[in-house]
Amino acid sequence: MTTPGGTYRIGDKSVKRLGFGAMQLAGRNVFGPPKDRNAAIAILREAVAMGTNHIDTSDYYGPHVTNQLISEALYPYPNDLVIVTKVGAGRGQAGSVHPAMSRYDLTRAVHDNLRNLRLDVLEVVNMRSMISDATPAEGSIEEPVTVLAELQRQGLIRHIGLSNVTPAQVAEGRRICDVVCVQNLFNLFDRTDDALVDQMALDGIAYVAYWPLGGASPLASMELSSLARQVGSTAAQLALAWLLHRSPNILAIPGTSSLTHLRENFATATLELSPDLIRRLDRMNRAGLLQSDH
Numbered sequence: 001m002t003t004p005g006g007t008y009r010i011g012d013k014s015v016k017r018l019g020f021g022a023m024q025l026a027g028r029n030v031f032g033p034p035k036d037r038n039a040a041i042a043i044l045r046e047a048v049a050m051g052t053n054h055i056d057t058s059d060y061y062g063p064h065v066t067n068q069l070i071s072e073a074l075y076p077y078p079n080d081l082v083i084v085t086k087v088g089a090g091r092g093q094a095g096s097v098h099p100a101m102s103r104y105d106l107t108r109a110v111h112d113n114l115r116n117l118r119l120d121v122l123e124v125v126n127m128r129s130m131i132s133d134a135t136p137a138e139g140s141i142e143e144p145v146t147v148l149a150e151l152q153r154q155g156l157i158r159h160i161g162l163s164n165v166t167p168a169q170v171a172e173g174r175r176i177c178d179v180v181c182v183q184n185l186f187n188l189f190d191r192t193d194d195a196l197v198d199q200m201a202l203d204g205i206a207y208v209a210y211w212p213l214g215g216a217s218p219l220a221s222m223e224l225s226s227l228a229r230q231v232g233s234t235a236a237q238l239a240l241a242w243l244l245h246r247s248p249n250i251l252a253i254p255g256t257s258s259l260t261h262l263r264e265n266f267a268t269a270t271l272e273l274s275p276d277l278i279r280r281l282d283r284m285n286r287a288g289l290l291q292s293d294h
């Protein structure tokens, strides 16, 4: 039996591998305020009370909403709390999401994050490539990463990460600055980044899996539910536990607007999985079906 959880480093900070993604705390479609502001604040406080010290956010969530909720709920911040934010996208009047990777946009986004999080320096800023919004797409990210590196030299950012990027873009970014984390889509059903996860592990770089529960398309299949029942967990818990087993450099940032789900998600840190169960989960395909190993 093996137990997931534990810690990994982002830059020079040790963080719990189970973090909290704040995106679900904004209004519908990550736009505007939450339905229940007090409930959102309670969730953030409970996430920290349950022991995580890693919160993922962005000032374009809302926009401004999740960062303002984080500062209202948690400021002054615990010493060990690592708030990771991202820049690279902007929001239209009706909630549309568009690229915002110019020098002006990135500088403004860093200052917006600082103001709304009530910080003098941002611990980690991910440069979120918007060459394509949906999936990583090739193209140079030299210009935006160079801007972030300059803001880092000015003392506004401690560490730089990359998000929604290809392996070539990770290599390009690392030629410009020290990259402490890569945040891409990765979960039990979508392992497009398998090779990148392994490469980052070899290089000692955190791989932060977004959509660990499938995002808007929850990870669900008869097989997954059946395996979850065997260990007395839910499908979501088993998917999270598998993720933490996949590689020691994987950090998961499940998002939720529910206290019950938050507690269930943190409970996966102690979920024990047998080698046989891990092998079966490893064989799951994109539809959540168990593939034969013959």
Ligand SMILES: NC(=O)c1ccc[n+]([C@@H]2O[C@H](COP(=O)([O-])OP(=O)(O)OC[C@H]3O[C@@H](n4cnc5c(N)ncnc54)[C@H](OP(=O)(O)O)[C@@H]3O)[C@@H](O)[C@H]2O)c1
Binding pocket: 020, 021, 022, 023, 024, 056, 057, 086, 128, 163, 164, 183, 184, 209, 210, 211, 212, 213, 214, 215, 216, 218, 234, 236, 237, 253, 254, 255, 256, 257, 258, 260, 261, 262, 264, 265
């Ligand atoms: N870098 C990027 O481009 C990028 C893109 C997307 C997201 N992110 C980051 O990744 C984080 C996670 O992504 P996400 O929130 O979109 O997707 P997710 O964590 O994969 O899934 C969230 C969905 O799962 C539900 N959920 C959460 N816990 C559950 C549980 N225990 N049982 C059943 N359902 C559960 C949530 O609904 P309830 O609210 O009802 O619990 C919500 O609908 C975000 O908060 C954000 O910080 C980054």
